[in-house]
Amino acid sequence: xxxxxxxxxSIIEYIRTSGDGGTLPDMATAAQALAARSLRRTxxxxxxxxLEIVMTVSADGNAMTxxxxxxGSADEPSVFVYEKQG
Numbered sequence: 001x002x003x004x005x006x007x008x009x010s011i012i013e014y015i016r017t018s019g020d021g022g023t024l025p026d027m028a029t030a031a032q033a034l035a036a037r038s039l040r041r042t043x044x045x046x047x048x049x050x051l052e053i054v055m056t057v058s059a060d061g062n063a064m065t066x067x068x069x070x071x072g073s074a075d076e077p078s079v080f081v082y083e084k085q086g
Contacts, residue, residue, distance in 0.1 A: 011023055026044075026047070027043070027044065027045055028043070029041060032040050037057040038056040039055050039056075040052065041055070042071075050071070051071075052070075053068050054068070061084065061085045063083050063084065065080070065081050066082065068080075
């Protein structure tokens with residue numbers, strides 16, 4: 001886990017393990033709060049970012065937008081919108 005200079009934890013890093021408890025080679029995930037309702041999760045392979053996901057919940061809490069992209073790719077990000085059920 002990393003903390004910023006003011007001891008406020010803003011980035012949390014995890015090493016990914018498989019279902020049997022073994023470690024997948026050189027894979028890690030970091031999560032960072034961007035705002036009160038927004039979170040960025042980045043997956044790394046050998047310390048290189050390979051996938052970035054930003055999840056944002058609407059102010060009324062009725063929708064969540066998920067944007068995925070491959071860092072360094074020329075491809076457009078994929079955007080998914082989920083609506084709260086019930």
